[in-house]
Amino acid sequence: MGFVGYGKRIRKAIQEIDKKAKKAYKCPSCSRVAVKRLSNGVWQCRKCRIKFASAAFEFRS
Ligand SMILES: [Zn+2]
Known part of the structure; x- marks a missing residue:
């Protein structure tokens, strides 16, 4: 995935962003x-x- 060499903390932060990006949100x-x-x-x-x-x-929103 191209994240090799990054620290554990950064990998975790990327996962958090990924989770938010894939989540469904409430339509305004x-x-x-x-x-x-x-x-x-x-x-x-x-x-x-x-x-x-x-x-x-x-x-x-
Ligand atoms: Zn809608």
Whole structure:
């Protein structure tokens, strides 16, 4: 994965970011937990198809 040589703490931090990036978030439009990351800073609700611009690895409405 290209993280060889990094310390344990950094690897853990990367895992945390990864977890947040893969998690589904609550849609501010339809209130369903269906917002997923499309790419860096772009999130989309799978229910109402609305796209949001937010933080790269974490959705903030
Ligand atoms: Zn929605």
